[in-house]
Amino acid sequence: MAELISKLTLYMSYPFVWYAVIVGVLIALCSSLLGVTLVLKRFSFIGDGLSHVAFGAMAIAAVLNLSNNIFFVLAVTVICAILLLRTGRNTKIKGDASIAMISVGALAVGYLLMNIFSTSSNLSGDVCSTLFGSTSILTLTGVEVWVCAVLSILVVAVFIIFYNKIFAVTFDESFAEAVGTHTGFYNLLIAIIIAFIIVIAMNLVGSLLISALVIFPALSAMRVFKSFKSVTICSACIAVFCSLFGIIISIMFSAPVGATIVAVDIFMFFVFMVLGKFCGKA
Amino acid sequence: MPQLSCKKLCLGYDGREIVHNLNFSVEKGDYLIIIGENGSGKTTLMKTILGLQPPVRGKVETDDKLKKNGIGYLPQQNMVQRDFPASVWEIVLSGCQNKKSFHPFYSKKDKELAEENIKKLGLTDMKKRCYRELSGGQQQRVLLARALCAASDILLLDEPVTGLDPKVTEELYSIIDELNKKYGITIIMISHDVNAAVKYSDKILYIGDETFFGTKQEYIESDISSAFKKEEKNG
Numbered sequence: 001m002a003e004l005i006s007k008l009t010l011y012m013s014y015p016f017v018w019y020a021v022i023v024g025v026l027i028a029l030c031s032s033l034l035g036v037t038l039v040l041k042r043f044s045f046i047g048d049g050l051s052h053v054a055f056g057a058m059a060i061a062a063v064l065n066l067s068n069n070i071f072f073v074l075a076v077t078v079i080c081a082i083l084l085l086r087t088g089r090n091t092k093i094k095g096d097a098s099i100a101m102i103s104v105g106a107l108a109v110g111y112l113l114m115n116i117f118s119t120s121s122n123l124s125g126d127v128c129s130t131l132f133g134s135t136s137i138l139t140l141t142g143v144e145v146w147v148c149a150v151l152s153i154l155v156v157a158v159f160i161i162f163y164n165k166i167f168a169v170t171f172d173e174s175f176a177e178a179v180g181t182h183t184g185f186y187n188l189l190i191a192i193i194i195a196f197i198i199v200i201a202m203n204l205v206g207s208l209l210i211s212a213l214v215i216f217p218a219l220s221a222m223r224v225f226k227s228f229k230s231v232t233i234c235s236a237c238i239a240v241f242c243s244l245f246g247i248i249i250s251i252m253f254s255a256p257v258g259a260t261i262v263a264v265d266i267f268m269f270f271v272f273m274v275l276g277k278f279c280g281k282a
Numbered sequence: 283m284p285q286l287s288c289k290k291l292c293l294g295y296d297g298r299e300i301v302h303n304l305n306f307s308v309e310k311g312d313y314l315i316i317i318g319e320n321g322s323g324k325t326t327l328m329k330t331i332l333g334l335q336p337p338v339r340g341k342v343e344t345d346d347k348l349k350k351n352g353i354g355y356l357p358q359q360n361m362v363q364r365d366f367p368a369s370v371w372e373i374v375l376s377g378c379q380n381k382k383s384f385h386p387f388y389s390k391k392d393k394e395l396a397e398e399n400i401k402k403l404g405l406t407d408m409k410k411r412c413y414r415e416l417s418g419g420q421q422q423r424v425l426l427a428r429a430l431c432a433a434s435d436i437l438l439l440d441e442p443v444t445g446l447d448p449k450v451t452e453e454l455y456s457i458i459d460e461l462n463k464k465y466g467i468t469i470i471m472i473s474h475d476v477n478a479a480v481k482y483s484d485k486i487l488y489i490g491d492e493t494f495f496g497t498k499q500e501y502i503e504s505d506i507s508s509a510f511k512k513e514e515k516n517g
Contacts, residue, residue: 163386165386171363174355176376176379226369229372
């Protein structure tokens with residue numbers, strides 16, 4: 001035990017560990033905020049779909065040798081988010097089918113491009129790290145941390161300002177529309193925020209596991225709490241705790257960062273499920 | 283001037299006209315029930331009144347006060363709401379979404395209004411309770427309180443008793459009746475329930491192959507009422 005603690009204090013003296021912790025916590029916080037809305041609106045899989053789009057966009061950026069690929073990936077993902085919500089309304093291909101189509105399609109095209117044009121010698125390693133998150137969270141530069149922090153604060157601020165509207169639109173779209181709230185605009189806003197979150201979170205957990213960051217804290221909180229506000233606050237707390245804990249564990253046991261965080265999230269879900277059963281009976 | 287009136291209104295969607303030449307008007311304090319078979323265009327009419335869908339021809343006219351305050355709406359319940367973690371207070375307060383200008387947070391006045399409507403519908407004890415734990419009748423009362431926060435003059439109800447058992451249905455009808463009689467709120471209700479229409483309403487609008495609009499007495503004496511009843515029995 002003493003050995004572990006001294007190892008931890010040693011790691012904590014490096015700035016790159018601090019960067020990783022800061023970025024990890026911020027990402028988890030952002031993604032948990034919209035989780036409740038997405039789960040309730042039956043959009044759990046939009047995160048999955050968009051993250052695969054982001055994967056495809058990253059592959060294209062790599063092929064084109066774009067130096068600043070985060071903005072390119074962001075633009076592509078936002079456009080796809082808008083398209084997905086548009087098609088969700090009234091087209092021949094319905095919501096879940098269009099998400100599945102775009103997500104699998106982007107995955108395939110992305111992998112294909114990486115395979116054909118890649119200059120890297122370790123292709124499967126590259127693909128694996130994009131899908132499951134890389135250790136690149138441990139090699140963040142100060143600038144990347146700043147970009148991530150600014151984007152996160154932006155997401156949180158937008159969420160707080162539009163909190164009441166997001167609640168109204170999630171709970172009852174037809175009522176909100178009838179009293180003159182622009183539901184189309186708020187659905188668009190939700191999609192854009194989600195696209196932002198996914199692009200920020202890609203580094204941490206990779207594109208296959210992002211949905212876990214979005215939905216697990218919300219689902220856990222919903223087992224126990226009973227108002228929208230308490231569920232939202234609780235899921236944010238769960239997300240921050242799990243991500244902090246997951247990063248520390250992964251550093252100490254040199255486990256993959258993303259997968260460890262998700263494992264902690266799953267564990268918390270079971271804890272809250274039991275808690276919920278217990279509270280329900282009492 | 284009537285609170286709301288429709289003149290030569292033709293309704294439909296995707297360029298298809300399903301209701302022709304509808305004429306009716308609602309005065310302040312009226313209790314109008316709209317009946318008709320499935321697919322006859324009741325919901326389309328409701329959307330048009332709410333301004334969510336433009337009419338094919340004709341128009342819906344409202345008096346100035348209604349234009350300013352809008353219409354309180356009780357939509358049919360959807361699947362999302364069944365397991366929604368939200369307290370009664372949060373839901374009622376969400377009726378105060380301001381349509382004219384953007385305010386991120388609810389004002390003190392909004393909160394007072396929500397408090398008042400919670401009291402009006404006898405929900406004070408369950409203010410903190412979770413919506414999904416309430417019974418069907420209680421849930422409808424919460425949604426009624428929310429609708430009253432949005433507009434205090436006129437309520438538009440879309441089949442409010444669907445899925446409720448007879449006793450709760452009766453209770454809900456009497457609450458709506460009280461809102462109408464005691465507080466003078468105009469009620470427009472879509473319903474399948476002809477018996478309730480005859481029992482509670484002042485005016486009836488029937489949409490079908492033929493349309494009918496008149497007072498309850500006129501409806502009972504008309505041919506449409508007996509034809510519709512017969513169809514209900516056969517169906």
